[in-house]
Amino acid sequence: QVQLQESGPGLVKPSQTLSLTCTVYGGSVTSGAYYWSWIRQHPGKGLEWIGYVYVSGSTFYNPSLKSRVTMSVDTSQNQFSLNLTSVTAADTAVYYCARPTEGLFDLWGRGTLVTVSS
Amino acid sequence: DIQMTQSPSSLSASVGDRVTITCRASQSINSYLNWYQQRPGKAPNLLIYAASSLQSGVPSRVSGSGSGTDFTLTISSLQPEDFATYYCQQSYSSPPTFGQGTKLEIK
Numbered sequence: 001q002v003q004l005q006e007s008g009p010g011l012v013k014p015s016q017t018l019s020l021t022c023t024v025y026g027g028s029v030t031s032g033a034y035y036w037s038w039i040r041q042h043p044g045k046g047l048e049w050i051g052y053v054y055v056s057g058s059t060f061y062n063p064s065l066k067s068r069v070t071m072s073v074d075t076s077q078n079q080f081s082l083n084l085t086s087v088t089a090a091d092t093a094v095y096y097c098a099r100p101t102e103g104l105f106d107l108w109g110r111g112t113l114v115t116v117s118s
Numbered sequence: 119d120i121q122m123t124q125s126p127s128s129l130s131a132s133v134g135d136r137v138t139i140t141c142r143a144s145q146s147i148n149s150y151l152n153w154y155q156q157r158p159g160k161a162p163n164l165l166i167y168a169a170s171s172l173q174s175g176v177p178s179r180v181s182g183s184g185s186g187t188d189f190t191l192t193i194s195s196l197q198p199e200d201f202a203t204y205y206c207q208q209s210y211s212s213p214p215t216f217g218q219g220t221k222l223e224i225k
């Protein structure tokens with residue numbers, strides 16, 4: 001079955017860019033509803049949607065993060081990615097990639113903890 | 119953004135108990151309400167979608183109801199694996215938003 005796996009640095013310095021990749025295993029990033037998502041969870045806290053990225057290249061971001069977020073899809077690598085610029089300690093969180101289906105999230109990666117610290 | 123408020127924030131119960139968790143939306147979301155279970159150190163797992171539809175593989179002791187602004191998640195006859203944190207999420211409008219979570223603990 002389809003599985004998602006996040007990858008990227010676990011430690012990022014303040015003011016730098018957080019970059020994560022989600023690889024789709026057992027399926028194609030171009031299949032299904034053709035869009036993907038990133039969600040994060042601050043330590044011990046709730047869930048925050050970051051944005052959607054469509055295979056076409058269209059994106060929709062959470063207004064609270066829009067100025068710092070970029071998402072993209074690489075069909076040749078069967079991956080999609082997240083870049084978050086100018087990070088601070090407030091961006092320390094577990095980052096999940098997920099598959100949205102009509103607004104709900106029916107498949108999640110295991111998550112990856114990203115710590116922002118010098 | 120639509121605000122989702124869950125109650126209670128935490129709940130203690132025993133194996134075999136019946137529990138209900140409530141989720142309230144700041145405006146009507148029709149039936150665009152989903153429930154997730156998250157065990158410690160794991161990703162959330164979809165339990166209920168469209169307020170009352172059971173996701174494949176989820177046991178029938180889990181049920182959801184409601185529409186408009188008020189929703190409930192009920193677990194009848196709690197099992198050890200049910201002790202986790204539960205989140206509601208609205209998919210009515212963007213950005214999708216989640217409740218703050220309800221932690222279900224063993225009494």
